[in-house]
Amino acid sequence: MSLCLKNAGKYILNVLLPRSCAHCGRDLHYLDALPLCPACRAALEPLPDLHCGVCGLPLEAGGRACYDCRGGAPRSLSLARSAFVFNPQLRSLVHAFKYGAREDLAGYLAGEMAAALWRFPELAPYNFCAAVPLHPAKARLRGFNQAELLAAALAARGNLFHLKAAAARIRNTPSQTSLSKQERRANMDGAFRVEAAELVRGRRILLVDDVATTLATLEELAAELLRAGARSVAAYTLAREP
Numbered sequence: 001m002s003l004c005l006k007n008a009g010k011y012i013l014n015v016l017l018p019r020s021c022a023h024c025g026r027d028l029h030y031l032d033a034l035p036l037c038p039a040c041r042a043a044l045e046p047l048p049d050l051h052c053g054v055c056g057l058p059l060e061a062g063g064r065a066c067y068d069c070r071g072g073a074p075r076s077l078s079l080a081r082s083a084f085v086f087n088p089q090l091r092s093l094v095h096a097f098k099y100g101a102r103e104d105l106a107g108y109l110a111g112e113m114a115a116a117l118w119r120f121p122e123l124a125p126y127n128f129c130a131a132v133p134l135h136p137a138k139a140r141l142r143g144f145n146q147a148e149l150l151a152a153a154l155a156a157r158g159n160l161f162h163l164k165a166a167a168a169r170i171r172n173t174p175s176q177t178s179l180s181k182q183e184r185r186a187n188m189d190g191a192f193r194v195e196a197a198e199l200v201r202g203r204r205i206l207l208v209d210d211v212a213t214t215l216a217t218l219e220e221l222a223a224e225l226l227r228a229g230a231r232s233v234a235a236y237t238l239a240r241e242p
Contacts, residue, residue: 023092035093035105045085046116047240055215056080058242076222077207077215078232081123082240083116086211090239094210098146106146109210109238110153117158117236126206126234129160132221133169133192150238151208160206166199167192167221184216192221194228201229206236213241
């Protein structure tokens with residue numbers, strides 16, 4: 001009886017406040033608590049097995065490393081992995097999360113990240129996680145740091161220790177969206193500062209963010225953590241721009 005009443009309550013709530021898919025806009029079933037309709041959920045693309053062993057970039061033709069990582073200069077990041085490819089369905093979901101004040105999506109998205117962790121045993125040694133910091137001005141404007149919400153929820157689901165406020169963003173850098181790879185690296189120069197070296201010293205740290213593109217942001221933060229004494233730094237993001 002209580003279950004029937006609960007479902008009836010959900011139905012009435014859905015009539016009053018109907019929910020729609022974050023990507024296609026179709027109405028969601030009143031018993032479906034997920035933010036995407038079944039068709040859009042099915043369209044999400046896990047990071048393919050053919051990906052660069054260093055930076056995690058999807059590779060159409062296979063191989064152990066992408067062009068940039070073959071014989072390139074040493075990186076601050078030991079490796080980077082992502083749960084999904086950044087396709088249109090996931091893009092809509094991330095935009096709703098970041099720009100639509102949908103903090104409630106953090107649990108669902110971090111749950112998807114936690115569910116995909118088993119695919120990357122190379123990340124197992126990294127049992128401390130930290131979010132990519134957001135500049136205070138942007139945090140005030142948005143109301144939250146999406147990476148911090150993901151890191152906290154991922155730590156709870158992935159049996160990780162969450163290093164909160166270990167680093168800060170000290171430069172309010174312009175958006176990276178329209179910048180080239182070289183411009184992105186220059187844009188992030190000196191953007192971070194480690195605030196609590198005792199939290200990172202001697203530890204293997206997994207950086208958490210929503211989307212990875214050129215890895216310029218993650219590389220700069222990893223470099224600062226290594227200078228502060230971190231043993232090694234890897235990255236794990238929800239999505240990877242192909």
